[in-house]
Amino acid sequence: MASPTASGKTVIGELAIIDAVKKGKKGVYLVPLRSLAAEKSEDFKKYVGYRIGVKTGDFDSKEHGLEECDIIISTYEKWDSILRHQPDWLDTVGCVVADEGHMLTDESRGSTIEVLLTRMVSRKVKVVILSAVLRNVSDVAYWLDGRFMQSSWRPTLLREGVYLLTEGKDRKKAGRQDHVCKSVLEYKDGQRETLPDETGNAISNLVVQTLRAGGQCLVFARSRKGAVRLATLLSREVEKELTPRDLLAVSEYRYGDELKSTDVETSNKLAYCVVKGVGFHHAGMSSEQKRLVEGLFRELKLKVVCSTPTLAQGLNLPARRVIIQTTTRYDEKLGSVTIPRWEFENMAGRAGRPRYDDSGDAIIVSKTDAQMKWALEYIKQPIERLESKLTIEAPFYSNVLSEICLSESPTLSELKSFFSKTFAAHIGGVDFVSDKVDEATKFLRGSKLIQDDKSRLGGLVKTALGDRVSRLYITPLSVPAMMQGLQASERKPITSIGLLHLICCMYDWKVLILTGKEEGRDHSGFPTADELLVDEKASDRYDLAMRPSVMMQQYIDEVEPSSIYERFGISEGDVHVAVESADWLMYSVAEVARLTGHFKVLPALEILNRRVDKGVKEELLSLTSIKGIGAKRARLLWRQGVKTREEFEGLTESQRDKMLGFHLKVDSPHGGQTNLSDF
Ligand SMILES: Nc1ncnc2c1ncn2[C@@H]1O[C@H](COP(=O)(O)OP(=O)(O)OP(=O)(O)O)[C@@H](O)[C@H]1O
Numbered sequence: 138m139a140s141p142t143a144s145g146k147t148v149i150g151e152l153a154i155i156d157a158v159k160k161g162k163k164g165v166y167l168v169p170l171r172s173l174a175a176e177k178s179e180d181f182k183k184y185v186g187y188r189i190g191v192k193t194g195d196f197d198s199k200e201h202g203l204e205e206c207d208i209i210i211s212t213y214e215k216w217d218s219i220l221r222h223q224p225d226w227l228d229t230v231g232c233v234v235a236d237e238g239h240m241l242t243d244e245s246r247g248s249t250i251e252v253l254l255t256r257m258v259s260r261k262v263k264v265v266i267l268s269a270v271l272r273n274v275s276d277v278a279y280w281l282d283g284r285f286m287q288s289s290w291r292p293t294l295l296r297e298g299v300y301l302l303t304e305g306k307d308r309k310k311a312g313r314q315d316h317v318c319k320s321v322l323e324y325k326d327g328q329r330e331t332l333p334d335e336t337g338n339a340i341s342n343l344v345v346q347t348l349r350a351g352g353q354c355l356v357f358a359r360s361r362k363g364a365v366r367l368a369t370l371l372s373r374e375v376e377k378e379l380t381p382r383d384l385l386a387v388s389e390y391r392y393g394d395e396l397k398s399t400d401v402e403t404s405n406k407l408a409y410c411v412v413k414g415v416g417f418h419h420a421g422m423s424s425e426q427k428r429l430v431e432g433l434f435r436e437l438k439l440k441v442v443c444s445t446p447t448l449a450q451g452l453n454l455p456a457r458r459v460i461i462q463t464t465t466r467y468d469e470k471l472g473s474v475t476i477p478r479w480e481f482e483n484m485a486g487r488a489g490r491p492r493y494d495d496s497g498d499a500i501i502v503s504k505t506d507a508q509m510k511w512a513l514e515y516i517k518q519p520i521e522r523l524e525s526k527l528t529i530e531a532p533f534y535s536n537v538l539s540e541i542c543l544s545e546s547p548t549l550s551e552l553k554s555f556f557s558k559t560f561a562a563h564i565g566g567v568d569f570v571s572d573k574v575d576e577a578t579k580f581l582r583g584s585k586l587i588q589d590d591k592s593r594l595g596g597l598v599k600t601a602l603g604d605r606v607s608r609l610y611i612t613p614l615s616v617p618a619m620m621q622g623l624q625a626s627e628r629k630p631i632t633s634i635g636l637l638h639l640i641c642c643m644y645d646w647k648v649l650i651l652t653g654k655e656e657g658r659d660h661s662g663f664p665t666a667d668e669l670l671v672d673e674k675a676s677d678r679y680d681l682a683m684r685p686s687v688m689m690q691q692y693i694d695e696v697e698p699s700s701i702y703e704r705f706g707i708s709e710g711d712v713h714v715a716v717e718s719a720d721w722l723m724y725s726v727a728e729v730a731r732l733t734g735h736f737k738v739l740p741a742l743e744i745l746n747r748r749v750d751k752g753v754k755e756e757l758l759s760l761t762s763i764k765g766i767g768a769k770r771a772r773l774l775w776r777q778g779v780k781t782r783e784e785f786e787g788l789t790e791s792q793r794d795k796m797l798g799f800h801l802k803v804d805s806p807h808g809g810q811t812n813l814s815d816f
């Protein structure tokens with residue numbers, strides 16, 4: 138089903154699911170974003186009497202086990218990982234809805250989605266694909282032997298345009314009121330209007346105009362940092378526009394208690410913005426913080442939210458105006474690239490949702506005439522055709538492994554036959570995909586993840602290692618570095634930096650590899666040759682892993698955060714993501730170590746895992762094992778001579794209060810002076 142944003146595709150998916158449930162089967166609704174899964178779970182509540190389960194990793198409903206559910210709402214990856222565990226209720230799935238189905242063309246996620254849908258169709262499960270940005274919908278439908286519907290109807294008007302503000306800020310700063318500056322808004326249909334430049338900033342001007350007309354704004358920023366910075370900047374202007382009633386509605390967040398996470402700096406910034414009617418939203422925030430921001434925006438308490446693409450798809454938000462700060466983004470491999478047209482249309486489509494507004498607009502911001510001209514051309518271009526990303530190496534190897542794990546001893550030609558049913562083969566030809574399957578099986582065999590089946594001629598089966606890797610959801614490309622590291626741990630000294638370097642060498646360590654340019658930079662703290670467990674041959678990330686591993690080491694050595702941020706050019710959100718990533722990889726390494734008999738590494742890994750979890754030196758681990766005692770409180774107690782859990786438990790209530798509570802201002806190991814309420 139291909140129809141514009143806000144045209145009501147959800148209900149088509151819902152009907153397909155309800156139809157399956159009425160036939161005694163389960164219906165599965167898949168989405169690309171966690172926030173969208175949360176929204177859909179609310180939407181499904183109107184179907185009273187059905188048992189609904191949500192599975193997204195960070196938010197899993199606990200009321201029913203999945204086997205008892207009629208309807209399962211999940212993210213693509215979570216559903217894929219559920220399939221890898223081969224639950225015995227899988228045959229009861231009658232319908233899968235792939236919402237935002239164009240994600241098939243996403244570089245890192247598309248391969249998995251394509252294989253997943255191919256697998257569902259092979260199992261005779263009904264598949265419904267929904268998308269607002271599917272140009273070649275017939276290709277997709279014919280691939281799955283299905284039918285398609287296409288419509289260009291949108292219930293509310295959505296206008297796209299470009300705003301040009303020249304020299305706004307500089308002119309204001311320099312006090313040059315005489316200088317002629319352009320402040321023009323031009324829509325795709327050629328209509329133009331002049332906007333008063335009241336604030337000297339393009340985004341602020343657009344926001345102020347919308348607020349005065351009674352609307353709200355969603356601003357898509359360049360990066361996480363950009364979203365926070367923009368929200369802080371806009372707060373000042375937005376606050377001026379709020380009525381006393383608006384201010385009252387957000388005043389309860391003044392102390393920020395509800396907005397708090399372990400990341401004090403983000404929490405403080407969020408509290409600062411929220412009381413001024415502005416929020417921000419990005420993947421580095423805690424799920425509670427994100428949910429709160431979404432909720433406050435929906436309740437019309439926040440007038441503006443600055444976001445990264447975490448809010449770009451599918452969501453129904455009360456945004457009369459969507460502002461797009463830039464149409465370029467930074468790509469790891471290619472540098473600065475233009476955002477695909479389909480992605481832009483999806484962001485734009487968050488504006489003017491029928492539930493909240495009768496119309497909306499989506500505006501790109503530009504600074505020069507040339508930029509404006511370019512952007513006006515850009516929004517007139519057709520969206521791209523959907524392409525397959527199936528055979529991109531890392532996810533493809535992973536998908537070939539999972540297919541071998543899920544099938545019963547497939548031969549190479551049976552495997553090829555399965556992959557010949559994919560969209561890649563439908564579009565690009567069977568031979569192309571067949572060669573890729575050869576490459577993948579060769580790699581998997583070399584990494585000892587698969588082997589020949591002794592009981593079936595030509596059959597391929599998973600090894601115990603392959604099975605574990607597939608279930609842990611790590612990419613086969615991570616395996617060479619991991620195995621070499623484990624083998625080296627038998628004969629070399631095991632240090633925390635050596636282990637951190639090991640996990641940073643794994644392919645699945647996604648974050649912070651960009652900080653790896655070594656020339657002329659500070660090499661202090663780099664692991665020595667003796668400490669390294671992985672060598673250059675085992676990982677093409679060997680060098681790039683140095684800096685992130687030192688960063689993590691400093692984090693667990695309680696180094697002042699601001700000095701970590703400065704040295705590595707990162708922010709607290711990056712550390713948060715790095716910790717999450719490290720946690721998963723250390724767990725995976727430990728699991729594989731146990732399986733392959735590399736027991737020597739386990740105690741060190743266990744300690745490292747706990748240190749990373751809390752961000753502390755080993756000496757604090759006894760104290761941080763107490764519920765409610767985090768890094769800061771533990772350090773505070775340590776400084777006062779209480780060094781273990783037992784010593785703490787031996788204290789009276791009032792001694793504890795005195796130690797923790799009378800120091801309203803304490804020197805925190807994680808950054809400057811902090812109020813105790815920040816713990
Ligand atoms: N024909 C309609 N009549 C009444 N309300 C509608 C209609 N179409 C859509 N809506 C409402 O519009 C909102 C948007 O619907 P929905 O989320 O299903 O859009 P969508 O097509 O999935 O958009 P997107 O591509 O952005 O995900 C919902 O609140 C829905 O109830």
Ligand SMILES: [Mg+2]
Binds near residue numbers: 146147236237
């Ligand atoms: Mg939708």
